[in-house]
Amino acid sequence: MKNKVVVVGGGMVGAAAALKLAKLGAQVRVLESHLIDANEVLTSEQVDIRVSAINRFSESLLDELGAMPLLRDNRAAPYHQLAAYEQPNNTLLFDREEVSQTHLGHLIENKLIQASLWAQFAHYDIEVEQVTSAPITLEQNIDSITLHYDNKSYQADLLIAADGGRSQVRQLANIGVTGWQYQQACLGILIKLDAPQQYKTWQQFKPSGPIAFLPMQAPYANLIWYQDAAKLASLQSLSNEQLKDHVLEHFFELPGDFTVEQKALFPLARQHANHYSQGRLVLVGDAAHTINPLAGQGVNLGFKDVAALAECLEGLDDLGTCKALKEYERKRRGDNLAMMSMMDACYFGFSNEIKPLKLLRNGVLKIANQAGPLKRKVLEHAMGW
Ligand SMILES: Cc1cc2nc3c(=O)[nH]c(=O)nc-3n(C[C@H](O)[C@H](O)[C@H](O)COP(=O)(O)OP(=O)(O)OC[C@H]3O[C@@H](n4cnc5c(N)ncnc54)[C@H](O)[C@@H]3O)c2cc1C
Incomplete structure (x- = not known):
C-alpha cells in the first residue's frame, strides 16, 4: 500500500516536497489556500516583484524535479558575478571563473518557480485541494496523523507543514519558535531598465541598511532597499515617478x-522553530526557519530541507517514521542556524557608523577579496555546494 502524505502549503518549498515524496512512491495531497493555474502563470507576461536568487544546489533540485527546463525558457536570468561592498573602491567580488562555472545562480520570479513545480504534479500521484479555512486540530496516534478542519479531516502517514513563516500547522502542534522582528524592513522595487542584459548582482552596505541590485531577464531588474520600516512605508506611498527620484x-x-513598475514592502523577521518534527509531523522551509533575506538564502535553505528529508525517508516502508524525521532535523538545524547567524553578523556588523567597526569591516572585505582558497570556499557555500 502506498504511504499517504499530506503537504500543507503549495508554495515553492511545499511543491518541491510534494514532488520529492511522490517520487519516493507516496500518494500526495497538497492543501493550499491560494490555488494557481500553472499554465496560465507560465505563459503570462505579468512580471512578479518577488524574485529569488536560486543557487546551484537549488537549480539541480529543480532540474531533477523537471521544473528547471521550464524556467530556463521563461525569464530565468543567470548571474555571473556577485559583489558586496561598502565603498565602491573596496569590493568583495565573486566571479564564475573562480569556480570554473558558466554561472553562479539564477534570478527567478517566485511565482514562476512555484508554477513550474505545479506543472509537474500531473506526472505523479499528487492531488491539490484548496482549503479556505484554518485547520482546527491535529491528532496523532501510533500509525497515523489527522488534520481536522471545520467540515473535513485528512488522515496521513506523514504530514508536512510547508505553510510559511506564520505556519498554522506549527502553531496547532504547539511547536514554539525563537526569534525577533528586525528594526529594518525592505522595499522591493521592480524596474524596467534601458540597458542590455546584466550579469552582476551587487549589494552595497550603508549605515541605514543595505541596497541591492538583482538583474532579472532584460529589461527588468529588482532593487532591494533595506531601511527603517517607517521610512520605507513613506517611500512606498509615493508615486512611481517620485520614488524614482529617491x-x-x-x-x-x-x-x-x-521606470519604476511596482513596489512592495516586506517586514523582516528571524524565526526558528524549536523542533522540526513531532511524531508524524515535519516542518520544512519558512515554516521551520525564516531568515533575513540579505544574502538571498531563504528558499535555498528550504530546498535543502526537502532534499535532506527525502534522503532520510528513502527506502522506508513507513514515511512517518519518527526516527527518520528526527534524523532530518539533525541534518538541517545546524546548517540553517549557521546561515541565520551569518546573516545577523552582516546585519548588525554593517548597519552602523561606529568607526572601529567601519575600519574592521572594510579590512575584512579587502582581505576576503584576496583570500584565494577561503574565498572559493565561501563562494561554493553561497552556491549551495
Ligand atoms: C524581500 C525578500 C527577498 C527574498 N529573496 C530571496 C532570495 O533571493 N533567495 C532565497 O533563497 N530566498 C529569498 N527570500 C526568502 C523566500 O522568499 C522564502 O524563504 C520562501 O518564499 C519560503 O518558501 P516556503 O514555500 O517555505 O513558504 P511561502 O513562500 O511562505 O509559501 C507558503 C505557502 O503556503 C500557503 N499557505 C499558508 N498558510 C496556509 C494554510 N493554513 N493552509 C494552506 N496553505 C497555506 C501559502 O499560500 C503559500 O503558497 C526572500 C524573502 C524576502 C521577504
Missing part, C-alpha cells in the same frame, strides 16, 4: 535609465 539618490550604480 532611487536615483541612493542607487548610484544602475546601468541605465529606468
Whole structure:
C-alpha cells in the first residue's frame, strides 16, 4: 500500500516536497489556500516583484524535479558575478571563473518557480485541494496523523507543514519558535531598465541598511532597499515617478535609465522553530526557519530541507517514521542556524557608523577579496555546494 502524505502549503518549498515524496512512491495531497493555474502563470507576461536568487544546489533540485527546463525558457536570468561592498573602491567580488562555472545562480520570479513545480504534479500521484479555512486540530496516534478542519479531516502517514513563516500547522502542534522582528524592513522595487542584459548582482552596505541590485531577464531588474520600516512605508506611498527620484539618490550604480513598475514592502523577521518534527509531523522551509533575506538564502535553505528529508525517508516502508524525521532535523538545524547567524553578523556588523567597526569591516572585505582558497570556499557555500 502506498504511504499517504499530506503537504500543507503549495508554495515553492511545499511543491518541491510534494514532488520529492511522490517520487519516493507516496500518494500526495497538497492543501493550499491560494490555488494557481500553472499554465496560465507560465505563459503570462505579468512580471512578479518577488524574485529569488536560486543557487546551484537549488537549480539541480529543480532540474531533477523537471521544473528547471521550464524556467530556463521563461525569464530565468543567470548571474555571473556577485559583489558586496561598502565603498565602491573596496569590493568583495565573486566571479564564475573562480569556480570554473558558466554561472553562479539564477534570478527567478517566485511565482514562476512555484508554477513550474505545479506543472509537474500531473506526472505523479499528487492531488491539490484548496482549503479556505484554518485547520482546527491535529491528532496523532501510533500509525497515523489527522488534520481536522471545520467540515473535513485528512488522515496521513506523514504530514508536512510547508505553510510559511506564520505556519498554522506549527502553531496547532504547539511547536514554539525563537526569534525577533528586525528594526529594518525592505522595499522591493521592480524596474524596467534601458540597458542590455546584466550579469552582476551587487549589494552595497550603508549605515541605514543595505541596497541591492538583482538583474532579472532584460529589461527588468529588482532593487532591494533595506531601511527603517517607517521610512520605507513613506517611500512606498509615493508615486512611481517620485520614488524614482529617491532611487536615483541612493542607487548610484544602475546601468541605465529606468521606470519604476511596482513596489512592495516586506517586514523582516528571524524565526526558528524549536523542533522540526513531532511524531508524524515535519516542518520544512519558512515554516521551520525564516531568515533575513540579505544574502538571498531563504528558499535555498528550504530546498535543502526537502532534499535532506527525502534522503532520510528513502527506502522506508513507513514515511512517518519518527526516527527518520528526527534524523532530518539533525541534518538541517545546524546548517540553517549557521546561515541565520551569518546573516545577523552582516546585519548588525554593517548597519552602523561606529568607526572601529567601519575600519574592521572594510579590512575584512579587502582581505576576503584576496583570500584565494577561503574565498572559493565561501563562494561554493553561497552556491549551495
Ligand atoms: C524581500 C525578500 C527577498 C527574498 N529573496 C530571496 C532570495 O533571493 N533567495 C532565497 O533563497 N530566498 C529569498 N527570500 C526568502 C523566500 O522568499 C522564502 O524563504 C520562501 O518564499 C519560503 O518558501 P516556503 O514555500 O517555505 O513558504 P511561502 O513562500 O511562505 O509559501 C507558503 C505557502 O503556503 C500557503 N499557505 C499558508 N498558510 C496556509 C494554510 N493554513 N493552509 C494552506 N496553505 C497555506 C501559502 O499560500 C503559500 O503558497 C526572500 C524573502 C524576502 C521577504
